Amino acid sequence: MKQSDVFRENAENCLQLAERADGQPTFKRYVRMAKAWMALAEEQDWLDGEVPPLTIKTA
Incomplete structure (x- = not known):
């Protein structure tokens, strides 16, 4: 692989964790992590x- x-899988895992996050700060943190993993990919x-x-x- x-x-x-692998980086994209990590991003997907972060998005799944974001969906189950208890609060807005945690949700935002996981989304930021997913974006960072996608940038690395x-x-x-x-x-x-x-x-x-x-x-x-x-021009």
Whole structure:
């Protein structure tokens, strides 16, 4: 399994925990964690060469 897939699984686990959170602060914390795991997954895909680097176009 690719490292980025592991990161995406972690993000999904965080979202599942967010659904069961007791309060708003806990919910928000799990959502932030899920976003962080997804960012890591996207970066890992880039590092692995699966996603081309972002190209900035100038006018």
